[in-house]
Amino acid sequence: MINTRRNFVNKLMLGLFSVATFVALVPLFALLGYVIKNGITSLNLDFFTKLPAVMGMSGGGMANAIAGTLILIAIASIIGIPIGILVAIYLTEYDRYSWLSTTVRFTTDVLTGIPSIIIGIVVSMAIVAKTKHFSAFAGGVSLAVIMIPLVIRSTEEMLKLVPHAIREAGYALGISQRRIILNIVLPTAAKGIITGAMLAVARVSGETAPLLFTALGNQYWTHSLFKDPIASLPVQIYTYATSPYDEWHRQAWAGSLVLIAIILCLNLIARFAFRSRSN
Amino acid sequence: MSTDNNRLYESMGDKVLRYVTLLMAILVVILMIWIGWQMFSSSQESIQHFGWAFITSRVWDPVHHIFGALPFIYGTIVTSVVALIIAAPIGISVAIFLNEMAPSTIRKVVAFLVELLAAIPSVVYGLWGIFVLAPVLRQSVEPWLTKWFGFIPWFKGAPVGFDMFGGGIILAIMILPTITSISREVMAAVPTAHREAALALGATKWEMIRLSVLSYSKSGILGSIMLGLGRALGETMAVTMVIGNMPKISSSLFSSAYSMAAVIANEFTEATYSLYLSSCIEIGLILFGITLLLNIFARLLVWSVARGPKGGHLV
Structure with a gap:
């Protein structure tokens, strides 16, 4: 009698967990479905090659926003990835257990939880207010700040997987610590580090909030990375989605499709092409 | 030489x-x-000008130089709590399903899909919220809730779709991956011996999960919920696009509102004089302070579980 009740509760709970998992995935498919359905009908060659049309007019594209997103990602990566990898090297190779590395590790974790809009405000005050220009540089810096903790964490995990024996073999041969790190440890972990960096890039390429105050947005081509505001896909999607024009709504869906495609490609390449043996 | x-x-x-x-x-x-x-x-200018009244005042009137943050704080908290109520049980269930129940092929696929949910940009959630979710809420979900549960003040009022309920649902979808992935991390840290011990004593699978897995990892799970909350509080674009952007305080979830991140997003670049700008930044400061404390506390909880009790020197 007791056993039937326990079995029933068991089945009920396990069933609930399965149903919840199903429920959790419904929004994903609903969202992807709508983005693909609405996006594909508005995608054409013009979308990739033309500037946005005048307000409310049909036609036009998001060429400048696509290029802008790529430029912003490039700036962010140039700043964020090296810094992130260097910090991770410090945390794994030089100083794993001291109070300083614990503090850095903890700060890194906390930094990932700071809302991106706050980073937008701070970078805007530090760069935009000082230079008097919204710029690709300011936008890139704000994305870099978001990237750094992500790169640190993923690189650190990968460096930790490199067996100690490899380092010790290097020392036994009399190789200097720098060469062991640069020529042995980093290449061993390279695939994993690249994976982590690409996931970080994918993560920031959809960021909108920090760009609102730093890169701003632009209906035209940008001529200076330091003096002109620059368009980006996420900000353009936001502007179009909240506008009253049907044509712009269609463009917003198409933009979303392109943005998701970029992010998805980065994710898939990171996961499958550079998958390290340990995963 | x-x-x-x-x-x-x-x-x-x-x-x-x-x-x-x-x-x-x-x-x-x-x-x-x-x-x-x-x-x-x-934010010093605003802090000195308004003092504590900034947090308790309901008036946000840039034309008359009066700024109070209460409606934004209220909107942020209500949407985040709605999000947690929906996302926490589902997110933890998914973590249990993935860690304890699913065969490895299903686990890989579902884990990937959940991560995909986290990879979708917030602005796309917002777009979907405006054109898909809000109309559905306005036409079917909210009228149904008003009809059957209208006696509760939360579900009263004319449905608009662009409201705190919609904001909460969008946030729930967005924070679910956070809760799931971190809960999984702490559940994975439960020693297999604990599970085997429970099963050897004749526990059913659910009893094993409850006695071994959940009780061992509960503070870490709490940490994952708090990290989800932190993400919900600071989430900007999707909420800005579906919450309706009206600075008012209403007991009904079906009422348009405003959130802290949303008002910053909308007004920061339009703040024409320094007190206005400073007030926007002070809202940011409050948001920063809350998320900082929440993150510090949550990380300590997660660390204490996932990295072993003291020192955590195991590599």
């Missing part, structure tokens, strides 16, 4: 790399402190 030079060069190189990495590591800590200091110093 040349070997000596070589050695000197090598040891110089060692020092350079060591100090460069050390410098960058310290830079991360300085960055964090600097962010806090920037927010604090830039």
